Amino acid sequence: MGIAGKKYIELFCINEHCSLMQTQKEGIRKIILQVARKEFIEKGFKDASMRNIAKDAKVGLSNIYNYFRNKDEIFREILSGLLSAMDKVMEEHNSPKYISVDIFSSEEYMRSQIDMFVKLIDNYKEDFKLLLFKSSGSSLGNYREEFIELQTQVGKEYIALMKEKFPTINGGVSDFFIHTMSSWWMSIIGELVMHDLSHRELEDFIREYMEFGTAGWKKLMQVKD
Incomplete structure (x- = not known):
């Protein structure tokens, strides 16, 4: 297989990996929103806890901020x-x-x-x-x-x-x-x-x-x- 062919396979694998990563991120984001909706419905915005949302979504508290800047952004998205x-x-x-x-x-x-x-x-x-x-x-x-x-x-x-x-x-x-x-x-x-x-x-x-x-x-x- 020529160099061009190898590069094509490498690029294809990278793109496939990126696509999988994006799908996983979208899945986690969806779970966060579902969990947050339940938290907001039960407690209202003011008393809802980002810590509880992260815990129930099985996402690290610091990691949740890779998906949303703050609690307000989650609320508005919902x-x-x-x-x-x-x-x-x-x-x-x-x-x-x-x-x-x-x-x-x-x-x-x-x-x-x-x-x-x-x-x-x-x-x-x-x-x-x-x-x-x-x-x-x-x-x-x-x-x-x-x-x-x-x-x-x-x-x-x-x-x-x-x-x-x-x-x-x-x-x-x-x-x-x-x-x-x-x-x-x-x-x-x-x-x-x-x-x-x-x-x-x-x-x-x-x-x-x-x-x-x-x-x-x-x-x-x-x-x-």
Whole structure:
């Protein structure tokens, strides 16, 4: 076998070794996250112990920092799916398809919103509990207040966009009312995740909430049939 052939085999073996090492690292990282989730759920962020996480994951305490810089980074990684889902909800809220008076009477719109929120609660129930009730001491400790502020701004922009497109509607809804409705919605999410509702009960509640809210906003914004 020529020199070129030997070098190819050596390179192949090195690449295979690197691939195996990467797979092992990803496996350890996944175990750390699984163990940390259990620790956070049981104790909350503030009282969760990196020492316990390392012990239960069978990783040396110093070695765990080769995977995560600190406890906060682990916490945020665990909640990354929920955080992205919530960001997406806000990003889509004022999309052109929703700047329409048809949303006040469209069963298709109602169904899509019910499905979206039911899926959100179903998929991230434990994550919501961590985020809303057990994140004190983390960089997400003020998430509720920050999200309410964001939702308030998005709500104000939504009404302005509706007023621009439909000049006859009432665009003078007070900022404090929008803020209060945003706060109420976060409280509702908290109630939903803390109660053991069946899928059907959750769906029925979301429909009730949507129908109640839609009728109220329609009246408040003076949208004509």
